[in-house]
Amino acid sequence: MRRTSTGLAALILALVAVPAVRPAEPAAASLGSAYRDAHLGLQTGAVVVMSSGDISPPTNETKVDDHATSEIILAAHPDLVLTLGDNQYETGSGAMFHSAIGFDGSWGRIKGLIRPAEGNHDAADPGPGSPGFQEYFADNLANLECTRLNPPCRPDLGYYDFDLPNGWYVLVLNSNCGRAGGNTGDVQTPACGRGSAQLAWLGFAQQRRHGGQHSGQKCSIAVWHHERWGTWFFLDDPATHEFWLTLNHFHADIVLSGHTHSTARTGPMTPQGRLAAAGGGIRQITAGAGGRSLSPLRLNVPRVGTRYRNGSKYGVNRLVLTSSTSPAGWQGGTWISEFDYADGTVADNKNSSAGCWP
Amino acid sequence: MRPNAKLIIAFAAGVLATLLVWLLVSVLPHRAGQPTPTSTTILLAPTTSPAQAAVSTTTLSTTPVPTGRGPSAFTTTSAPGFIQVIVEGARCAGFVGDGWQVRYRVTNAGPTDTGSIVGQVDDSPPVILEPARQLAQGDSFAEEALLPGGGDAIVVTWVGQVERVASFPIEVPNCPTDPADERAAEQATTTLGAP
Numbered sequence: 001m002r003r004t005s006t007g008l009a010a011l012i013l014a015l016v017a018v019p020a021v022r023p024a025e026p027a028a029a030s031l032g033s034a035y036r037d038a039h040l041g042l043q044t045g046a047v048v049v050m051s052s053g054d055i056s057p058p059t060n061e062t063k064v065d066d067h068a069t070s071e072i073i074l075a076a077h078p079d080l081v082l083t084l085g086d087n088q089y090e091t092g093s094g095a096m097f098h099s100a101i102g103f104d105g106s107w108g109r110i111k112g113l114i115r116p117a118e119g120n121h122d123a124a125d126p127g128p129g130s131p132g133f134q135e136y137f138a139d140n141l142a143n144l145e146c147t148r149l150n151p152p153c154r155p156d157l158g159y160y161d162f163d164l165p166n167g168w169y170v171l172v173l174n175s176n177c178g179r180a181g182g183n184t185g186d187v188q189t190p191a192c193g194r195g196s197a198q199l200a201w202l203g204f205a206q207q208r209r210h211g212g213q214h215s216g217q218k219c220s221i222a223v224w225h226h227e228r229w230g231t232w233f234f235l236d237d238p239a240t241h242e243f244w245l246t247l248n249h250f251h252a253d254i255v256l257s258g259h260t261h262s263t264a265r266t267g268p269m270t271p272q273g274r275l276a277a278a279g280g281g282i283r284q285i286t287a288g289a290g291g292r293s294l295s296p297l298r299l300n301v302p303r304v305g306t307r308y309r310n311g312s313k314y315g316v317n318r319l320v321l322t323s324s325t326s327p328a329g330w331q332g333g334t335w336i337s338e339f340d341y342a343d344g345t346v347a348d349n350k351n352s353s354a355g356c357w358p
Numbered sequence: 359m360r361p362n363a364k365l366i367i368a369f370a371a372g373v374l375a376t377l378l379v380w381l382l383v384s385v386l387p388h389r390a391g392q393p394t395p396t397s398t399t400i401l402l403a404p405t406t407s408p409a410q411a412a413v414s415t416t417t418l419s420t421t422p423v424p425t426g427r428g429p430s431a432f433t434t435t436s437a438p439g440f441i442q443v444i445v446e447g448a449r450c451a452g453f454v455g456d457g458w459q460v461r462y463r464v465t466n467a468g469p470t471d472t473g474s475i476v477g478q479v480d481d482s483p484p485v486i487l488e489p490a491r492q493l494a495q496g497d498s499f500a501e502e503a504l505l506p507g508g509g510d511a512i513v514v515t516w517v518g519q520v521e522r523v524a525s526f527p528i529e530v531p532n533c534p535t536d537p538a539d540e541r542a543a544e545q546a547t548t549t550l551g552a553p
Contacts, residue, residue, distance in 0.1 A: 057508065058454045058455060058508060058535065058539065059539060059542065059543040059546070060453075060454065060455045060536065060539040060542070060543075061454075061455050061508045089454075089508075090454040090508065090532055090533065090535055091454070091532065091534070091535045093535055093540050093543070095540040095541070095543040095544045096535075096539075096540065096543045098543075098544070099543035099544065099546045100546045101543065101546045102543055102546075105546075121532070124532055233510075233511065233527070233529075261480065261510065292509075292510075293479075293480035293481055293482070293508075293509040293510065294480055294481035295480060295510060295511055295527075296478075296480065296481075296511050296513050296527040297527070298511075298526070298527050
């Protein structure tokens, strides 16, 4: 009996501790030039991913900046487009999504390339489950492989994952934490926290993707609407703290977000919001200048870790993702990020010479 | 009785060990200064009803955790200078695109200044709310005006001959969509691919 109770405690310890305890930061020495050389020499198949959120104004407003940002993407011929939420203002109306003077008339021209994330304005559509968003993107969210796994992803609730052809891995999460839990509005609830189905799925998905290991199997991007680290208009958003904690545990590389109508990039951030030691942390790329409007500046002093920010131009983020496989079978890769603006300028060209976090 | 006592002791030991582990896992993040991840704080959403007050009525529950998602999350300080402009609230003037009824307050602790009051929604063109106003030393007034447009944030600015002072940008509530606009949007729907 004593053995039984001890075993029960050990089992509970394992279940509780896995998603909650951060691993030790990897030693900087393990990310040396030898590792990089071994990987960079074997790069295969670059994948171009373009992204933005906060896109299409309500159709009764005579704004066309979403059309301008979609032109950037049309000209660039990316492999994949990630929308970072707030696709259609003001309330994610299905009629406006489908309208030639709404999302469909601008970003709808590249709809076949899109994997969408939900924003708070998408979730504001009356009725259960963001009906306008779900109906418009039904084809984009159909037949995802992750829906056939156990536990399944829930694209109907805004969270799912998929692989890119070159081994990169993309997770889309729903930061409308209240809406995901069945409530309405842009509120903080446990739907993104411990005990939530979404966070449990995230932990399962990451462990599955890594073959039971916490790292070393891939390069990865996570996507959700509300930026974790406030860069321009909003403060830090602890509602998604558990997302960052879990992704940090599994050595994710980039988080793409919007919500603030501006663009920014941070250095590699710890779950505590500080710059990580060499080789650790996750970069946050904010691309929320997709066309709805531009936010006024509220955070006069840039947040710790901010590497770049701009609030005066409409544009999108462009990522070039490469991959490689080491002789030992570990997958790695590099990424290049830049912001492509509607005025034709390009800014913040960042080459991740260190590659993914192994 | 003895086997039962052992059973109870073993079970109690197991429960205590589990609680201890749970306690450690729960407490550790706090030591790093993190927000309480298990808190179930609910920040009530700003109303979308045009009949109700908006930003200033955002309500926090009794055990608030800062979310960064509303104006209440910010601690603002006075702008340098004698004149201060504060946006006290905004409510929907009607449907999306109709703008907001903005309530603002201007105070002057310095010399008399003459100027206008301008409002702006995000990066839309500024709109004159009051074309001309004299502000004597010690004056303080509050007004409410319609600021048309659509967006997420508003700024009210005193454009004086002596000083130009902008308010802290305030997030405004979403306004409801006019059903007529939805019908108009449907009429603009493309039907490419139809036979």
